[in-house]
Amino acid sequence: MTPDQRQQFFERLQAANPHPGTELHYHNTFQLLMAVMLSAQSTDRRVNQVTQPLFEQLKTPADVLALGLPALESALRQLGLYRTKARHVYATAQILEQHHGGLVPATREALQALPGVGRKTANVVLNVAFGQPTMAVDTHIFRVANRTGLAPGKTVLAVETTLLQVIPPSFLNHAHHWLILHGRYICRARKPDCGLCPVMDLCATGGSLV
DNA sequence: ATCCCGAGGG
DNA sequence: CCCTCTGGAT
16 A cells, blocks of 8 residues: 555545544543453443443442452453453552552553553553554454555554554554444454445455455 | 453354 | 454463
8 A cells, every 4th residue: 555545544534533532431541441451352332331330339449459359250241251351450450559559550561561451452541541652453453454455464563563654643643543443343354344435445455355 | 372251243 | 153352361
């Protein structure tokens, strides 16, 4: 894809979603971190169903510790990987309480040192909560980048590096959500809706997946 | 490479 | 039944 095509690509995704943002529900940075941790291999729709009642009680790491691990695990039962997620969220709350004054750290190093927080989750928090121009490559973005030819790569890190190089700077801050929304609703994994795709003429598949 | 692991869609 | 969903740890 040429630089001009990439410019077109994001201009059209922007036109389709003028004010993109995460579809995860949260009221503060700690809840954002928790919601992103819970979103692994789960639809954010289900994450929101789980967090909607839960976040009325859990507003701080101390609230998580007060709830206790067994009750937390029980509250997360509807999510896949729920035992692992409960353990990680609880252990993360402990560390935030003991070493970060109950706050979510704003550096990649400190974030990825938290149990259950890897590069992708750290990138989301750094971008959404702290406004940094990171590129969190999730299942949607990995697929869209490869399928369209925007940023082909065999690993998520390779795709992340390429995306940071090829995305026009003015689009970088919101590129994460534009690519996610495109992958979630149009460039779907199983049955992509090329008929509704605003960038079909720029795509490496040329709409041949329909 | 494998495990974790519920729910929805096809 | 199989595939997929804003992954991370071992």
